[in-house]
Amino acid sequence: DGGITQSPKYLFRKEGQNVTLSCEQNLNHDAMYWYRQDPGQGLRLIYYSQIVNDFQKGDIAEGYSVSREKKESFPLTVTSAQKNPTAFYLCASSRTSDEQYFGPGTRLTVT
Amino acid sequence: AQSVTQLDSHVSVSEGTPVLLRCNYSSSYSPSLFWYVQHPNKGLQLLLKYTSAATLVKGINGFEAEFKKSETSFHLTKPSAHMSDAAEYFCVVSDAGNNRKLIWGLGTSLAVNP
Numbered sequence: 186d187g188g189i190t191q192s193p194k195y196l197f198r199k200e201g202q203n204v205t206l207s208c209e210q211n212l213n214h215d216a217m218y219w220y221r222q223d224p225g226q227g228l229r230l231i232y233y234s235q236i237v238n239d240f241q242k243g244d245i246a247e248g249y250s251v252s253r254e255k256k257e258s259f260p261l262t263v264t265s266a267q268k269n270p271t272a273f274y275l276c277a278s279s280r281t282s283d284e285q286y287f288g289p290g291t292r293l294t295v296t
Numbered sequence: 297a298q299s300v301t302q303l304d305s306h307v308s309v310s311e312g313t314p315v316l317l318r319c320n321y322s323s324s325y326s327p328s329l330f331w332y333v334q335h336p337n338k339g340l341q342l343l344l345k346y347t348s349a350a351t352l353v354k355g356i357n358g359f360e361a362e363f364k365k366s367e368t369s370f371h372l373t374k375p376s377a378h379m380s381d382a383a384e385y386f387c388v389v390s391d392a393g394n395n396r397k398l399i400w401g402l403g404t405s406l407a408v409n410p
Binding site for chain 1: 305328338339342347354403
């Protein structure tokens with residue numbers, strides 16, 4: 186089955202540690218996206234990549250980093266510089282058309 | 297700049313009654329518009345999309361939405377609510393002037409009462 190996988194579903198980290206969230210897709214989509222979701226705030230774009238080896242900052246990129254070495258993979262690193270990292274993180278992908286397809290999400294808790 | 301406003305943060309209906317979730321948008325271009333649904337602690341699923349074809353768009357699970365350019369609205373409706381429709385719904389507009397970045401509404405939480 187084609188789709189987007191995110192792992193793990195739940196992730197716990199201590200403050201000050203970097204953590205990497207995985208996102209893999211087998212839809213052969215060129216573009217991939219990372220969003221952060223907080224209660225009452227909808228989705229906010231962190232980073233996006235329209236092609237391999239290229240990515241752009243979204244609206245809230247500070248404290249995050251990404252890489253796009255393969256078409257299928259777009260990992261997100263939440264660094265210790267991110268002031269409020271506890272959130273639900275969603276990965277998405279799309280072809281050249283607008284609609285995006287989402288993974289199941291990773292809930293990150295930092296204490 | 298494009299924007300989207302979901303007029304109700306929370307809607308409650310009884311099972312079997314109609315659902316109306318309201319969305320207004322602003323756009324300098326001919327927009328693409330979407331509705332997504334999110335069940336608790338899950339990812340998002342595309343319900344339907346409008347991309348300048350028919351103004352009445354039919355989606356999955358019996359939902360539909362009508363694009364009204366004069367009112368800049370894209371309201372989501374369903375004739376008869378099911379318990380399984382309880383979820384968060386997001387209205388989204390594609391920003392054609394900004395690399396087709398998606399602009400998200402804040403969401404409407406739909407509760408369905410038995």
